[in-house]
Amino acid sequence: MPPQASSSSLYIGLMSGTSLDGADGVLAAFPADYRGGPIETLASAYIAFPPELRRDMLALQAAGNDEIHREALLANTLASHYAACVVSLLTQAGVAPRQVAAIGVHGQTIRHRPELGYTRQTNNPALLAELTGIDVVADFRSRDIAAGGQGAPLVPAFHQAVFAAADTVRVVANIGGISNISVLPPRSGDANPVMPSAPGTPGIIGFDTGPGNVLMDAWIGLHQGLAYDSNGDWASSGRVLPTLLDALRDEAFFSLVPPKSTGRDLFHLEWLRQKLAAAEMTGTTPPPQDVQATLASFTATTLADAIASHAPGAAAVYICGGGACNAHLLLQLQSALAQHHMHIAVDSTAALGMPPNHVEALAFAWLAQRFCLRQPGNLPAVTGARGDRILGALYPA
Numbered sequence: 001m002p003p004q005a006s007s008s009s010l011y012i013g014l015m016s017g018t019s020l021d022g023a024d025g026v027l028a029a030f031p032a033d034y035r036g037g038p039i040e041t042l043a044s045a046y047i048a049f050p051p052e053l054r055r056d057m058l059a060l061q062a063a064g065n066d067e068i069h070r071e072a073l074l075a076n077t078l079a080s081h082y083a084a085c086v087v088s089l090l091t092q093a094g095v096a097p098r099q100v101a102a103i104g105v106h107g108q109t110i111r112h113r114p115e116l117g118y119t120r121q122t123n124n125p126a127l128l129a130e131l132t133g134i135d136v137v138a139d140f141r142s143r144d145i146a147a148g149g150q151g152a153p154l155v156p157a158f159h160q161a162v163f164a165a166a167d168t169v170r171v172v173a174n175i176g177g178i179s180n181i182s183v184l185p186p187r188s189g190d191a192n193p194v195m196p197s198a199p200g201t202p203g204i205i206g207f208d209t210g211p212g213n214v215l216m217d218a219w220i221g222l223h224q225g226l227a228y229d230s231n232g233d234w235a236s237s238g239r240v241l242p243t244l245l246d247a248l249r250d251e252a253f254f255s256l257v258p259p260k261s262t263g264r265d266l267f268h269l270e271w272l273r274q275k276l277a278a279a280e281m282t283g284t285t286p287p288p289q290d291v292q293a294t295l296a297s298f299t300a301t302t303l304a305d306a307i308a309s310h311a312p313g314a315a316a317v318y319i320c321g322g323g324a325c326n327a328h329l330l331l332q333l334q335s336a337l338a339q340h341h342m343h344i345a346v347d348s349t350a351a352l353g354m355p356p357n358h359v360e361a362l363a364f365a366w367l368a369q370r371f372c373l374r375q376p377g378n379l380p381a382v383t384g385a386r387g388d389r390i391l392g393a394l395y396p397a
Helices: 051-059 067-093 125-132 141-146 155-163 214-224 230-236 242-249 269-278 288-310 327-339 359-372
Strands: 010-015 022-029 040-048 100-105 108-113 118-122 136-138 170-175 178-184 205-211 316-320 345-348 393-395
Touching: 010 067, 010 359, 022 067, 022 359, 040 067, 051 067, 067 100, 067 118, 067 125, 100 125, 100 359, 118 141, 125 136, 125 393, 136 359, 155 170, 155 178, 155 205, 155 359, 170 288, 170 359, 178 288, 205 214, 205 288, 214 230, 214 269, 214 288, 230 288, 230 327, 242 269, 242 288, 288 327, 316 327, 327 345
Parallel strands: 010 100, 100 136, 170 316, 316 345
Antiparallel strands: 010 022, 022 040, 108 118, 136 393, 170 178, 178 205
């Protein structure tokens, strides 16, 4: 039987993204009649992944021996880290597990091939339910893909619910490992534009724009042994290599018309090496900081291209995800938008009242609530699915 909507308004959202750095969690309180707008966050937590877990997750991004066994063990380990995040949230807020309606958890993407009809997010939601004593809603992408969609991005509907303005177009750009944008039309009256009464939600646009931090993280990891380029300091010490930038942008993905999504299946270190060779730079060995500077410009220019093409009238761009902490990258984005004659503000979602590192976790708390209320969580205009679908699968405590 389908789950019944809980009388509780408390939901937990958990997100670990393409950057493979750790799990973000939030405990959120939703009003019983929630129809969009701010969501109260009662607690937040971050659980960093140990280097060996990150290494094992990265290894599963490519084909290898004994994958089924290795993934199963990794899923169990991942569930234990998710459970630790949940315990931290409950402890901070003084909330008992029975008071939480459900946990919404994305899992860790290791394959995303919607063109072949599948996606794979490593996770063990049954174990997470056992460890926490809370219902778990997981596997949000598969239902949309089954309906012919991309299964991603799923956050534009949430962005519209919480960030849309009354009289202006806003863009929300999530810069995680992969970047995606949501183009948010003005909110009409008091109606929540993602409720089932407004199927298709004309005007909302969302899609993956290309790499966010994934290539920059890989390059600095290769050359300096660091997980990421703090504040973009290393990139800012180099110079952009125009020939390499042109080679990076010469990728078929960027000419595809949305709906579209991507991930590490396309953008990875070997892809970068091939582009270096195409730019005839393998023999000249450019300074690694120049390659890093070019990768930052690559992320910024592809984002700006997407915004200029699909949101030319936007009043502002708000950034969430790890990229919001990279001052050099945000300056590059501002400059790239100016090249399109878009002299608009670039700010983090903190300016709208939501810390940038909370946005995606809150989105999965929101998706869990949608599931429990038997309401759609996707936007067919964004993902390309044949219609509205209830997303997720329930693992009762």
